[in-house]
Amino acid sequence: MPVKKRKLPDADDHEQNCKITSFTRPLIRGPRPINTEKPFSSKKCLAWFHKYAAPDKVFGPEAMEKFCEDIGVEPENIIMLVLAWHLEAANMGYFTKDEWLRGMTILQCDCTERLQSKLDYLRSELNDAATFKNIYRYAFDFARDKNQRSLDMDTAKLMLALLLGRSWPLFPVFSQFLEQSKYKGLNKDQWYNVLEFSRTINPDLSNYDEDGAWPVLLDEFVEWRRSWSAS
Template sequence: MDPKIEQFVGVTGVSHRDARRFLDKYKRVDIAIDAYYNDPNAAAPPRPAAVSTTKLNQLFDQYKDPDSEEITVDGTIKLCEDLRVDPEDVVLLAVAYDLKSPRMGEWSRKGWLEGWKALGADTIPAMQASLTRLRERLGSDSAYFQQVYNYTFDFSRPAGQRSLALDMAQGFWGLLIPHGLEGGAITHIASAQAEEDDVDMTGTGEGWKEAYTQWWFDFLNEKGGKGVSKDTWQMFLEFVRTIDARFETYDAEAAWPSTLDDFVDYAKGRLASGGA
Protein backbone atom coordinates (compact mmCIF):
# COMPACT_ATOMS: atom_id res chain seq x y z
CA MET A 1 0.00 0.00 0.00
CA ASP A 2 1.19 3.50 -0.85
CA PRO A 3 2.58 5.07 2.39
CA LYS A 4 1.06 8.43 1.43
CA ILE A 5 -2.38 6.84 1.33
CA GLU A 6 -1.75 5.19 4.69
CA GLN A 7 -0.76 8.55 6.19
CA PHE A 8 -3.85 10.24 4.77
CA VAL A 9 -6.15 7.48 6.07
CA GLY A 10 -4.42 7.49 9.46
CA VAL A 11 -5.15 11.20 9.95
CA THR A 12 -8.58 11.58 8.33
CA GLY A 13 -10.18 8.17 8.80
CA VAL A 14 -11.50 8.14 5.20
CA SER A 15 -11.49 5.15 2.89
CA HIS A 16 -8.44 4.29 0.83
CA ARG A 17 -10.42 5.18 -2.26
CA ASP A 18 -11.16 8.70 -1.01
CA ALA A 19 -7.56 9.09 0.15
CA ARG A 20 -6.32 8.21 -3.33
CA ARG A 21 -8.75 10.72 -4.86
CA PHE A 22 -7.38 13.61 -2.79
CA LEU A 23 -3.74 12.56 -3.26
CA ASP A 24 -4.16 12.21 -7.02
CA LYS A 25 -5.40 15.79 -7.09
CA TYR A 26 -3.08 17.46 -4.56
CA LYS A 27 0.00 15.15 -4.65
CA ARG A 28 1.47 16.18 -1.26
CA VAL A 29 0.04 14.59 1.88
CA ASP A 30 -0.10 17.79 3.95
CA ILE A 31 -1.81 19.76 1.17
CA ALA A 32 -4.26 16.93 0.51
CA ILE A 33 -5.18 16.70 4.22
CA ASP A 34 -5.76 20.46 4.42
CA ALA A 35 -7.91 20.27 1.30
CA TYR A 36 -9.96 17.46 2.81
CA TYR A 37 -10.73 19.36 5.99
CA ASN A 38 -11.54 22.55 4.04
CA ASP A 39 -13.80 20.80 1.53
CA PRO A 40 -17.49 21.12 2.55
CA ASN A 41 -18.30 18.18 0.27
CA ALA A 42 -15.89 15.95 2.15
CA ALA A 43 -17.91 16.02 5.35
CA ALA A 44 -19.59 12.69 4.67
CA PRO A 45 -16.65 10.46 5.68
CA PRO A 46 -16.36 10.26 9.47
CA ARG A 47 -13.78 12.32 11.25
CA PRO A 48 -11.12 10.23 12.97
CA ALA A 49 -11.99 8.70 16.32
CA ALA A 50 -10.42 10.06 19.48
CA VAL A 51 -6.76 9.23 19.78
CA SER A 52 -6.31 5.89 21.52
CA THR A 53 -4.32 5.94 24.76
CA THR A 54 -3.99 2.16 24.48
CA LYS A 55 -2.41 2.39 21.04
CA LEU A 56 -0.01 5.09 22.20
CA ASN A 57 1.00 3.06 25.25
CA GLN A 58 1.60 0.03 23.07
CA LEU A 59 3.81 2.04 20.74
CA PHE A 60 5.69 3.53 23.67
CA ASP A 61 6.30 0.05 25.10
CA GLN A 62 7.52 -1.08 21.69
CA TYR A 63 10.28 1.55 21.67
CA LYS A 64 11.11 2.05 25.36
CA ASP A 65 14.29 0.78 26.96
CA PRO A 66 13.55 -2.58 28.64
CA ASP A 67 15.49 -1.45 31.70
CA SER A 68 13.79 1.92 32.18
CA GLU A 69 10.50 3.71 31.81
CA GLU A 70 11.70 5.96 28.99
CA ILE A 71 12.41 5.67 25.32
CA THR A 72 16.15 6.20 25.04
CA VAL A 73 18.59 6.57 22.14
CA ASP A 74 18.25 3.01 20.80
CA GLY A 75 14.46 3.25 20.81
CA THR A 76 14.60 6.66 19.19
CA ILE A 77 16.73 5.29 16.33
CA LYS A 78 14.20 2.50 15.76
CA LEU A 79 11.33 5.02 15.91
CA CYS A 80 13.06 7.19 13.31
CA GLU A 81 13.48 4.16 11.06
CA ASP A 82 9.77 3.35 11.33
CA LEU A 83 8.81 7.00 10.74
CA ARG A 84 11.23 7.12 7.81
CA VAL A 85 12.89 10.25 9.12
CA ASP A 86 16.59 11.00 9.55
CA PRO A 87 17.51 11.30 13.26
CA GLU A 88 19.15 14.64 12.39
CA ASP A 89 16.09 16.04 10.59
CA VAL A 90 15.10 19.46 11.91
CA VAL A 91 11.50 18.30 12.35
CA LEU A 92 12.54 16.18 15.32
CA LEU A 93 13.29 19.38 17.23
CA ALA A 94 9.63 20.29 16.76
CA VAL A 95 8.62 16.82 17.91
CA ALA A 96 10.88 17.20 20.96
CA TYR A 97 9.08 20.45 21.81
CA ASP A 98 5.57 19.06 21.33
CA LEU A 99 6.32 15.84 23.24
CA LYS A 100 8.37 17.71 25.87
CA SER A 101 11.41 15.49 25.42
CA PRO A 102 13.47 15.69 28.64
CA ARG A 103 16.77 15.16 26.84
CA MET A 104 18.04 14.56 23.32
CA GLY A 105 16.90 11.20 22.01
CA GLU A 106 14.74 10.48 25.07
CA TRP A 107 10.99 10.52 25.59
CA SER A 108 8.89 10.14 28.73
CA ARG A 109 5.59 8.27 28.68
CA LYS A 110 3.70 11.35 29.91
CA GLY A 111 5.15 13.60 27.20
CA TRP A 112 4.60 10.89 24.58
CA LEU A 113 0.93 10.43 25.44
CA GLU A 114 0.07 14.10 25.84
CA GLY A 115 2.10 15.21 22.84
CA TRP A 116 0.76 12.70 20.31
CA LYS A 117 -2.79 13.18 21.61
CA ALA A 118 -2.49 16.93 20.97
CA LEU A 119 -1.17 16.17 17.50
CA GLY A 120 -3.99 13.69 16.85
CA ALA A 121 -1.79 10.70 16.08
CA ASP A 122 -1.76 7.19 17.53
CA THR A 123 -0.33 5.18 14.62
CA ILE A 124 2.91 5.36 12.69
CA PRO A 125 1.18 6.60 9.47
CA ALA A 126 -0.61 9.33 11.45
CA MET A 127 2.67 10.29 13.12
CA GLN A 128 4.32 10.52 9.71
CA ALA A 129 1.59 12.90 8.58
CA SER A 130 2.07 14.94 11.77
CA LEU A 131 5.78 15.26 10.99
CA THR A 132 4.92 16.65 7.57
CA ARG A 133 2.70 19.30 9.13
CA LEU A 134 5.20 20.09 11.90
CA ARG A 135 8.01 20.58 9.41
CA GLU A 136 5.91 23.05 7.44
CA ARG A 137 4.77 24.87 10.57
CA LEU A 138 8.29 25.11 11.94
CA GLY A 139 9.43 26.72 8.71
CA SER A 140 6.57 29.20 8.36
CA ASP A 141 5.20 30.05 11.82
CA SER A 142 7.42 32.65 13.54
CA ALA A 143 5.96 32.19 17.02
CA TYR A 144 6.15 28.40 16.85
CA PHE A 145 9.68 28.56 15.47
CA GLN A 146 10.77 30.68 18.44
CA GLN A 147 9.16 28.25 20.91
CA VAL A 148 10.97 25.29 19.35
CA TYR A 149 14.19 27.30 19.08
CA ASN A 150 14.17 28.24 22.78
CA TYR A 151 13.23 24.71 23.85
CA THR A 152 16.11 23.27 21.84
CA PHE A 153 18.63 24.95 24.13
CA ASP A 154 17.00 23.63 27.28
CA PHE A 155 16.46 20.02 26.26
CA SER A 156 19.87 19.63 24.60
CA ARG A 157 21.93 21.20 27.39
CA PRO A 158 23.73 18.58 29.51
CA ALA A 159 22.39 18.17 33.03
CA GLY A 160 24.05 20.58 35.44
CA GLN A 161 25.53 22.72 32.66
CA ARG A 162 24.53 26.35 32.12
CA SER A 163 25.82 26.55 28.55
CA LEU A 164 25.59 24.52 25.37
CA ALA A 165 28.80 23.14 23.84
CA LEU A 166 29.91 25.24 20.86
CA ASP A 167 29.85 22.38 18.37
CA MET A 168 26.39 21.31 19.51
CA ALA A 169 25.04 24.87 19.31
CA GLN A 170 26.40 25.21 15.79
CA GLY A 171 24.78 21.92 14.82
CA PHE A 172 21.37 23.11 15.97
CA TRP A 173 21.81 26.56 14.42
CA GLY A 174 22.77 24.82 11.19
CA LEU A 175 19.43 22.99 11.24
CA LEU A 176 17.13 25.72 12.50
CA ILE A 177 18.30 28.96 10.89
CA PRO A 178 18.26 27.79 7.24
CA HIS A 179 14.87 26.14 7.76
CA GLY A 180 13.40 29.30 9.25
CA LEU A 181 14.87 31.49 6.53
CA GLU A 182 13.61 29.25 3.74
CA GLY A 183 10.07 28.94 5.07
CA GLY A 184 9.66 32.53 6.24
CA ALA A 185 9.55 31.89 9.99
CA ILE A 186 12.60 34.13 10.19
CA THR A 187 11.66 37.25 8.29
CA HIS A 188 13.53 40.52 8.46
CA ILE A 189 11.95 43.15 10.67
CA ALA A 190 13.39 46.61 11.20
CA SER A 191 14.82 47.06 14.67
CA ALA A 192 13.22 49.63 16.95
CA GLN A 193 16.34 51.78 16.66
CA ALA A 194 16.28 51.62 12.87
CA GLU A 195 12.63 52.68 12.79
CA GLU A 196 13.29 55.51 15.25
CA ASP A 197 16.22 56.77 13.17
CA ASP A 198 14.22 56.29 9.93
CA VAL A 199 17.18 54.47 8.40
CA ASP A 200 17.05 54.11 4.62
CA MET A 201 17.22 50.36 4.01
CA THR A 202 17.34 50.71 0.22
CA GLY A 203 19.98 48.45 -1.23
CA THR A 204 20.74 46.69 2.03
CA GLY A 205 18.65 43.60 1.23
CA GLU A 206 16.03 42.00 3.41
CA GLY A 207 18.38 41.26 6.24
CA TRP A 208 20.27 38.18 7.35
CA LYS A 209 21.65 36.15 4.44
CA GLU A 210 22.18 32.42 4.42
CA ALA A 211 25.95 32.85 4.11
CA TYR A 212 26.06 34.86 7.34
CA THR A 213 25.28 31.74 9.36
CA GLN A 214 28.62 30.29 8.28
CA TRP A 215 30.29 33.63 9.06
CA TRP A 216 28.86 33.34 12.57
CA PHE A 217 30.35 29.86 12.90
CA ASP A 218 33.71 31.03 11.54
CA PHE A 219 33.74 33.91 14.02
CA LEU A 220 32.90 31.68 16.99
CA ASN A 221 35.56 29.16 16.01
CA GLU A 222 38.20 31.87 15.61
CA LYS A 223 37.16 33.50 18.88
CA GLY A 224 37.42 30.26 20.77
CA GLY A 225 35.46 29.39 23.87
CA LYS A 226 33.75 26.21 24.84
CA GLY A 227 30.10 27.07 25.16
CA VAL A 228 27.14 29.25 24.26
CA SER A 229 25.08 30.81 27.06
CA LYS A 230 21.29 30.80 27.09
CA ASP A 231 21.28 34.58 26.74
CA THR A 232 23.44 34.44 23.61
CA TRP A 233 21.33 31.61 22.19
CA GLN A 234 18.05 33.48 22.65
CA MET A 235 19.32 36.90 21.60
CA PHE A 236 20.93 35.52 18.46
CA LEU A 237 17.51 34.75 16.99
CA GLU A 238 16.36 38.32 17.66
CA PHE A 239 19.60 39.56 16.11
CA VAL A 240 19.06 37.49 12.95
CA ARG A 241 15.53 38.82 12.62
CA THR A 242 16.41 42.50 13.03
CA ILE A 243 19.88 43.03 11.58
CA ASP A 244 20.12 44.54 8.11
CA ALA A 245 22.15 42.94 5.36
CA ARG A 246 25.15 45.25 5.89
CA PHE A 247 25.03 45.35 9.70
CA GLU A 248 24.58 49.13 9.61
CA THR A 249 21.56 49.37 11.93
CA TYR A 250 23.15 47.47 14.81
CA ASP A 251 22.88 49.43 18.04
CA ALA A 252 25.96 48.66 20.13
CA GLU A 253 24.42 50.55 23.06
CA ALA A 254 21.47 48.16 23.24
CA ALA A 255 21.47 45.15 25.56
CA TRP A 256 23.10 42.73 23.13
CA PRO A 257 25.61 40.13 24.39
CA SER A 258 29.20 41.30 23.86
CA THR A 259 29.73 38.34 21.54
CA LEU A 260 27.30 39.91 19.07
CA ASP A 261 29.07 43.28 19.37
CA ASP A 262 32.29 41.58 18.33
CA PHE A 263 30.59 39.62 15.56
CA VAL A 264 29.20 42.78 13.96
CA ASP A 265 32.74 44.21 13.75
CA TYR A 266 33.92 40.91 12.28
CA ALA A 267 31.09 40.80 9.71
CA LYS A 268 31.65 44.40 8.64
CA GLY A 269 35.29 43.55 8.10
CA ARG A 270 34.37 40.64 5.85
CA LEU A 271 31.96 42.82 3.90
CA ALA A 272 34.63 45.47 3.47
CA SER A 273 37.01 42.87 2.10
CA GLY A 274 34.52 41.61 -0.43
CA GLY A 275 32.47 39.29 1.72
CA ALA A 276 34.75 36.31 1.29
Protein backbone atom coordinates in the same frame (compact mmCIF):
# COMPACT_ATOMS: atom_id res chain seq x y z
CA MET B 1 -14.81 14.03 1.23
CA PRO B 2 -17.97 15.11 -0.72
CA VAL B 3 -19.39 18.55 -0.01
CA LYS B 4 -23.02 18.54 1.05
CA LYS B 5 -25.30 20.82 -0.97
CA ARG B 6 -27.00 23.61 0.93
CA LYS B 7 -30.80 23.38 1.14
CA LEU B 8 -32.08 26.61 -0.38
CA PRO B 9 -35.24 28.42 0.83
CA ASP B 10 -38.22 28.96 -1.44
CA ALA B 11 -37.65 31.61 -4.08
CA ASP B 12 -40.42 33.89 -2.69
CA ASP B 13 -38.87 33.96 0.76
CA HIS B 14 -35.25 34.28 -0.30
CA GLU B 15 -34.98 38.05 -0.62
CA GLN B 16 -36.88 38.66 2.60
CA ASN B 17 -34.97 36.22 4.80
CA CYS B 18 -31.42 36.11 3.46
CA LYS B 19 -30.15 39.15 5.37
CA ILE B 20 -31.65 37.99 8.66
CA THR B 21 -30.36 34.47 8.18
CA SER B 22 -26.83 35.67 7.53
CA PHE B 23 -26.55 37.49 10.84
CA THR B 24 -28.79 35.63 13.26
CA ARG B 25 -28.18 31.91 12.77
CA PRO B 26 -25.98 29.54 10.78
CA LEU B 27 -27.27 28.22 7.49
CA ILE B 28 -28.95 24.86 7.74
CA ARG B 29 -26.88 22.19 6.05
CA GLY B 30 -27.41 18.55 5.38
CA PRO B 31 -26.21 15.92 7.87
CA ARG B 32 -22.44 15.70 8.34
CA PRO B 33 -20.73 12.77 6.68
CA ILE B 34 -19.91 9.95 9.06
CA ASN B 35 -16.27 10.03 10.23
CA THR B 36 -14.96 6.52 9.65
CA GLU B 37 -11.56 7.23 11.25
CA LYS B 38 -11.16 5.51 14.59
CA PRO B 39 -10.81 7.83 17.60
CA PHE B 40 -7.48 8.29 19.36
CA SER B 41 -6.65 5.41 21.70
CA SER B 42 -4.40 5.93 24.74
CA LYS B 43 -4.00 2.17 25.05
CA LYS B 44 -2.84 1.89 21.45
CA CYS B 45 -0.55 4.88 21.91
CA LEU B 46 1.15 3.27 24.93
CA ALA B 47 1.52 -0.03 23.07
CA TRP B 48 3.21 1.94 20.28
CA PHE B 49 5.57 3.49 22.85
CA HIS B 50 6.47 0.10 24.36
CA LYS B 51 7.32 -1.19 20.90
CA TYR B 52 10.46 0.94 21.30
CA ALA B 53 10.81 1.28 25.08
CA ALA B 54 9.72 -2.07 26.50
CA PRO B 55 10.35 -3.04 29.19
CA ASP B 56 11.82 0.36 30.15
CA LYS B 57 9.84 3.55 30.68
CA VAL B 58 12.19 5.47 28.37
CA PHE B 59 13.44 4.84 24.90
CA GLY B 60 16.89 6.14 24.11
CA PRO B 61 19.17 6.78 21.11
CA GLU B 62 19.11 3.26 19.63
CA ALA B 63 15.32 3.02 19.84
CA MET B 64 15.10 6.58 18.53
CA GLU B 65 16.96 5.54 15.38
CA LYS B 66 14.49 2.70 14.81
CA PHE B 67 11.57 5.06 15.45
CA CYS B 68 12.91 7.57 12.93
CA GLU B 69 13.41 4.80 10.38
CA ASP B 70 9.81 3.66 10.87
CA ILE B 71 8.32 7.12 10.34
CA GLY B 72 10.71 7.88 7.46
CA VAL B 73 12.55 10.82 9.01
CA GLU B 74 16.29 11.23 9.57
CA PRO B 75 17.21 11.69 13.26
CA GLU B 76 18.91 14.98 12.34
CA ASN B 77 15.80 16.33 10.62
CA ILE B 78 14.37 19.45 12.25
CA ILE B 79 10.97 17.74 12.34
CA MET B 80 12.30 15.64 15.21
CA LEU B 81 12.99 18.82 17.16
CA VAL B 82 9.45 20.04 16.48
CA LEU B 83 8.09 16.68 17.64
CA ALA B 84 10.22 16.82 20.81
CA TRP B 85 8.84 20.31 21.47
CA HIS B 86 5.28 18.99 21.24
CA LEU B 87 6.19 16.17 23.64
CA GLU B 88 7.98 18.65 25.94
CA ALA B 89 10.87 16.19 26.01
CA ALA B 90 13.47 17.15 28.60
CA ASN B 91 16.51 15.41 27.13
CA MET B 92 17.74 15.15 23.55
CA GLY B 93 17.63 11.59 22.25
CA TYR B 94 15.16 10.35 24.87
CA PHE B 95 11.38 10.17 25.22
CA THR B 96 9.72 9.15 28.49
CA LYS B 97 6.34 7.45 28.68
CA ASP B 98 4.71 10.52 30.21
CA GLU B 99 6.19 12.83 27.56
CA TRP B 100 5.08 10.48 24.80
CA LEU B 101 1.51 10.08 26.00
CA ARG B 102 1.04 13.79 26.70
CA GLY B 103 2.39 14.95 23.36
CA MET B 104 0.88 12.26 21.19
CA THR B 105 -2.51 12.84 22.80
CA ILE B 106 -2.33 16.50 21.81
CA LEU B 107 -1.28 15.50 18.28
CA GLN B 108 -3.92 12.72 18.25
CA CYS B 109 -1.36 10.18 17.05
CA ASP B 110 -1.49 6.62 18.34
CA CYS B 111 0.39 4.82 15.56
CA THR B 112 3.10 5.30 12.95
CA GLU B 113 0.66 6.05 10.15
CA ARG B 114 -1.08 8.84 12.02
CA LEU B 115 2.21 10.51 12.90
CA GLN B 116 3.36 10.23 9.28
CA SER B 117 0.16 12.03 8.23
CA LYS B 118 1.12 14.92 10.57
CA LEU B 119 4.70 15.41 9.32
CA ASP B 120 3.77 18.15 6.86
CA TYR B 121 1.89 19.93 9.64
CA LEU B 122 4.90 19.73 11.96
CA ARG B 123 7.13 21.17 9.26
CA SER B 124 4.65 23.96 8.50
CA GLU B 125 4.79 25.14 12.12
CA LEU B 126 8.33 26.37 11.46
CA ASN B 127 6.87 28.99 9.11
CA ASP B 128 5.01 30.70 11.95
CA ALA B 129 7.33 33.27 13.55
CA ALA B 130 5.93 32.93 17.08
CA THR B 131 5.96 29.13 17.01
CA PHE B 132 9.48 29.07 15.58
CA LYS B 133 10.65 31.37 18.37
CA ASN B 134 9.19 29.00 20.96
CA ILE B 135 10.87 26.00 19.33
CA TYR B 136 14.18 27.89 19.08
CA ARG B 137 14.07 28.81 22.77
CA TYR B 138 13.05 25.29 23.74
CA ALA B 139 16.08 23.92 21.88
CA PHE B 140 18.49 25.55 24.33
CA ASP B 141 17.36 23.59 27.39
CA PHE B 142 16.59 20.50 25.33
CA ALA B 143 20.12 20.22 23.93
CA ARG B 144 22.28 21.42 26.81
CA ASP B 145 23.98 19.21 29.35
CA LYS B 146 21.77 19.53 32.42
CA ASN B 147 24.88 19.91 34.61
CA GLN B 148 25.82 23.06 32.70
CA ARG B 149 24.09 26.41 32.48
CA SER B 150 25.41 27.04 28.97
CA LEU B 151 25.17 25.14 25.71
CA ASP B 152 28.59 23.79 24.74
CA MET B 153 29.92 25.28 21.51
CA ASP B 154 29.90 22.11 19.40
CA THR B 155 26.25 21.45 20.24
CA ALA B 156 25.37 25.13 19.85
CA LYS B 157 26.78 25.22 16.32
CA LEU B 158 24.91 22.07 15.35
CA MET B 159 21.63 23.41 16.70
CA LEU B 160 22.13 26.82 15.09
CA ALA B 161 22.83 25.14 11.77
CA LEU B 162 19.63 23.11 12.14
CA LEU B 163 17.48 26.10 13.10
CA LEU B 164 19.03 29.03 11.20
CA GLY B 165 21.36 27.49 8.63
CA ARG B 166 18.91 27.79 5.73
CA SER B 167 17.16 31.01 6.65
CA TRP B 168 19.90 33.34 7.92
CA PRO B 169 22.27 34.61 5.19
CA LEU B 170 24.94 35.47 7.76
CA PHE B 171 24.94 32.06 9.41
CA PRO B 172 28.05 30.70 7.58
CA VAL B 173 29.99 33.81 8.60
CA PHE B 174 28.70 33.66 12.17
CA SER B 175 29.70 30.01 12.37
CA GLN B 176 33.24 30.93 11.25
CA PHE B 177 33.34 33.59 13.92
CA LEU B 178 32.37 31.08 16.61
CA GLU B 179 35.07 28.70 15.37
CA GLN B 180 37.86 31.22 15.97
CA SER B 181 36.36 32.95 19.02
CA LYS B 182 37.34 32.59 22.66
CA TYR B 183 33.86 31.34 23.55
CA LYS B 184 33.45 27.73 24.69
CA GLY B 185 29.66 27.84 24.66
CA LEU B 186 26.57 30.04 24.56
CA ASN B 187 24.50 31.05 27.57
CA LYS B 188 20.73 31.49 27.38
CA ASP B 189 20.85 35.27 26.86
CA GLN B 190 23.33 34.90 23.99
CA TRP B 191 21.27 32.10 22.45
CA TYR B 192 18.05 34.11 22.54
CA ASN B 193 19.72 37.21 21.12
CA VAL B 194 21.24 35.36 18.16
CA LEU B 195 17.72 34.69 16.89
CA GLU B 196 16.70 38.31 17.40
CA PHE B 197 19.87 39.45 15.62
CA SER B 198 19.20 37.13 12.68
CA ARG B 199 15.67 38.54 12.32
CA THR B 200 16.33 42.25 12.68
CA ILE B 201 19.88 43.02 11.49
CA ASN B 202 20.57 43.43 7.78
CA PRO B 203 23.08 41.02 6.19
CA ASP B 204 25.42 43.98 5.56
CA LEU B 205 25.08 44.97 9.26
CA SER B 206 24.14 48.50 8.19
CA ASN B 207 21.42 48.85 10.85
CA TYR B 208 23.41 47.43 13.75
CA ASP B 209 23.40 49.81 16.71
CA GLU B 210 26.64 49.49 18.64
CA ASP B 211 24.99 51.22 21.58
CA GLY B 212 22.10 48.77 21.59
CA ALA B 213 21.52 46.19 24.31
CA TRP B 214 23.19 43.35 22.41
CA PRO B 215 25.43 40.82 24.20
CA VAL B 216 29.18 41.43 23.90
CA LEU B 217 29.37 38.29 21.77
CA LEU B 218 27.40 39.98 19.00
CA ASP B 219 29.32 43.25 19.32
CA GLU B 220 32.49 41.25 18.78
CA PHE B 221 30.98 39.39 15.84
CA VAL B 222 30.05 42.66 14.10
CA GLU B 223 33.51 44.10 14.73
CA TRP B 224 35.15 40.90 13.45
CA ARG B 225 32.93 40.81 10.36
CA ARG B 226 33.58 44.43 9.46
CA SER B 227 37.34 44.14 9.91
CA TRP B 228 37.36 40.90 7.93
CA SER B 229 35.40 42.57 5.09
CA ALA B 230 37.71 45.59 5.11
CA SER B 231 40.79 43.42 4.80
